[in-house]
Amino acid sequence: DPNSYDSMAEGYCLKGDTTVAMQFYERALATDSSFSNPYFMLGQIYYERGQNEKAVAHLRRYLEIDAGGFRSQDAQRLLEQLNPPSSNDDEP
Numbered sequence: 806d807p808n809s810y811d812s813m814a815e816g817y818c819l820k821g822d823t824t825v826a827m828q829f830y831e832r833a834l835a836t837d838s839s840f841s842n843p844y845f846m847l848g849q850i851y852y853e854r855g856q857n858e859k860a861v862a863h864l865r866r867y868l869e870i871d872a873g874g875f876r877s878q879d880a881q882r883l884l885e886q887l888n889p890p891s892s893n894d895d896e897p
Contacts, residue, residue, distance in 0.1 A: 807833040807840040814846065823850050841871035845880055857887050 814829035827850060830843035848863035864880045864887075871877065 807837040807843070810836060811840070811842055811846075814843070818846070818850075823853075826850070839870055841867050841874055842876075844870065845874075845876045848880065848883065852883050852887065861887050 810829045810833035814826040814833065817823070817826035817829065827847060830847050833840055833843045844863045844867035848860045848867060851857070851860035851863060861884065864884050867874070867880050868877060868884075
């Protein structure tokens, strides 16, 4: 059950052990690749670790699966921080 793996991962995150948490999130995805929460959480962990390409991939996948999910605004915010819009020098 992906929820069990997800819950275990959350517990490890709360303890500060994101390495083990990541393993449980990956197990959740191996069980059900359409389960959205692990994608968000892995995206956030990768973001915090400075692994931006992996963060972007996981956050985008989260939004593909659950665009209206309760974490969708957080995912958008993180993606904007990872890919800030290019500035237009012609505007004042």
